[in-house]
Amino acid sequence: MKYWLMKSEPSCYGIDDLKRDRVGVWDDVRNYQARNFMRDMKKGDRVLFYHSSTDVIGIVGIGEISKEAYPDPTQFDKTSYKYDAKSTEVNPRWSSINLRFMTKFKAPVTLQELKLDPFFEGMLVIKRGMRLSVQPVHEKHFKKILELSTAES
DNA sequence: GCCAACGTTGGC
DNA sequence: GCCAACGTTGGC
Numbered sequence: 098m099k100y101w102l103m104k105s106e107p108s109c110y111g112i113d114d115l116k117r118d119r120v121g122v123w124d125d126v127r128n129y130q131a132r133n134f135m136r137d138m139k140k141g142d143r144v145l146f147y148h149s150s151t152d153v154i155g156i157v158g159i160g161e162i163s164k165e166a167y168p169d170p171t172q173f174d175k176t177s178y179k180y181d182a183k184s185t186e187v188n189p190r191w192s193s194i195n196l197r198f199m200t201k202f203k204a205p206v207t208l209q210e211l212k213l214d215p216f217f218e219g220m221l222v223i224k225r226g227m228r229l230s231v232q233p234v235h236e237k238h239f240k241k242i243l244e245l246s247t248a249e250s
Numbered sequence: 251g252c253c254a255a256c257g258t259t260g261g262c
Numbered sequence: 263g264c265c266a267a268c269g270t271t272g273g274c
Contacts, residue, residue: 104272128257150272208273226255228271 100239101138102145102156102222103196104230112146112157115198121160124169124193125179131231135192136166144196145234145242147222148205155207156242164195202246216241 103123105111115121126132144160168189171179184190211217221232 106272130257154273225273226271228256230271 099137099139099142100145100234100236101134101142102147102232102234104147104149106150107148108151111148112201115146115158115160115196116201119198120163121196121198122193123196124171126169126230127179127191128230131229132192134231134233135194138162138165138194140165143239145239153205153207155205155210156202157205158201159199160196161199162194163197166192166194169193206242206245210245
């Protein structure tokens with residue numbers, strides 16, 4: 098099983114939206130590196146759900162990959178601002194995955210906490226200028242974040 | 251709202 | 263294939 102981190106702006110789609118929907122469609126990634134990671138995802142992989150561009154920045158819950166990469170429907174939709182004229186049905190450029198809600202933390206494990214704890218050194222999300230919205234996470238970091246989240250209230 | 255750090259685009 | 267210009271991300 099692999100572990101990932103996925104960023105989302107809560108004003109756009111946050112953990113509460115995922116909780117309500119139970120399964121969320123990740124369908125607007127237009128970055129090749131992020132796409133490639135999404136294509137590596139396997140059913141059952143765990144995902145740290147991260148809130149960006151908000152007052153409390155950090156990891157707010159856990160999800161699970163419930164459907165592996167498939168062509169992102171928005172790339173063929175001419176009415177979508179995510180429409181990509183260069184993408185074809187035969188050779189789609191962009192991929193989607195489905196994410197199933199698992200847990201919402203009582204309190205976020207904040208970016209600030211991660212930066213202060215030497216244990217998380219090397220974790221991609223705390224690297225300055227790391228804008229990648231989908232990234233792999235080490236198992237030890239994932240597990241530690243789970244511990245931290247239950248330690249909080 | 252600022253701006254640094256990237257990624258992408260397109261002229262050459 | 264280089265690289266300047268431009269657009270976007272995302273923390274602060």
